[in-house]
Amino acid sequence: MALAAVTSERLNVEALTSELTMGTDGAVATFSGLVRNHNQGRTVLFLEYEAYEPLAVRALARIIDETHGRWPGTRLGVHHRIGRLEIGEASVVIVAASAHRGDAFAACRYAIERIKQIVPIWKHEHFEGGDVWLEGATADPEDETAKLHAFKIACA
Amino acid sequence: MRVTIRLFARLRDLAGAGELTREIPGPATARTVWASLTAEIPALLEYERTLSVAVNAEYSRMAAAVQDGDEVAFLPPVSGG
Numbered sequence: 001m002a003l004a005a006v007t008s009e010r011l012n013v014e015a016l017t018s019e020l021t022m023g024t025d026g027a028v029a030t031f032s033g034l035v036r037n038h039n040q041g042r043t044v045l046f047l048e049y050e051a052y053e054p055l056a057v058r059a060l061a062r063i064i065d066e067t068h069g070r071w072p073g074t075r076l077g078v079h080h081r082i083g084r085l086e087i088g089e090a091s092v093v094i095v096a097a098s099a100h101r102g103d104a105f106a107a108c109r110y111a112i113e114r115i116k117q118i119v120p121i122w123k124h125e126h127f128e129g130g131d132v133w134l135e136g137a138t139a140d141p142e143d144e145t146a147k148l149h150a151f152k153i154a155c156a
Numbered sequence: 157m158r159v160t161i162r163l164f165a166r167l168r169d170l171a172g173a174g175e176l177t178r179e180i181p182g183p184a185t186a187r188t189v190w191a192s193l194t195a196e197i198p199a200l201l202e203y204e205r206t207l208s209v210a211v212n213a214e215y216s217r218m219a220a221a222v223q224d225g226d227e228v229a230f231l232p233p234v235s236g237g
């Protein structure tokens with residue numbers, strides 16, 4: 001199983017966790033991002049996720065490398081789903097395994113913040129009465145200010 | 157030279173296609189490809205200051221050189237997670 005993946009298949013946090021963990025680990029932090037039924041006052045019906053797949057996989061791998069640099073000994077798996085997702089389904093799962101809980105929590109939080117900054121994936125929100133492409137950050141993986149912002153959130 | 161242009165999300169909707177092949181006079185950069193594209197589809201100019209660019213599926217800069225056969229992708233602000 002690839003540790004960085006973009007897939008139209010349903011995500012499986014348990015499988016990714018068992019792929020990643022080893023006897024030296026004392027902690028696993030997992031994050032699942034879910035499709036929410038409301039956004040900015042709108043009633044959300046479903047989301048469609050689109051990706052520039054080869055670059056999205058590279059960007060996820062880059063984020064995993066960044067976490068290795070900041071929290072040595074921590075291992076990460078990040079899978080992002082694309083296509084149509086219903087309310088309550090997981091759009092992204094992150095698994096961070098480490099000897100100690102502090103590093104696992106921090107690496108997991110850092111990864112989701114960086115995903116929102118630099119991974120070329122887009123949400124197309126279908127809500128009651130219409131649809132809209134959501135747009136967040138202008139992706140720039142070299143932007144040190146953005147990296148530092150994610151790091152501060154991770155360590156808050 | 158011939159380049160493949162990839163567009164995503166709302167940029168793709170505005171252009172009406174996610175993949176375009178265009179002849180661009182060389183020497184070209186990502187910026188000259190964008191200029192040529194927006195001359196053809198002015199609605200895309202809305203993204204002039206917020207887009208990111210990738211050449212051959214690697215993040216790049218607008219000043220980067222583009223070669224014959226390259227794939228140039230213009231990316232609106234991302235919203236994964």
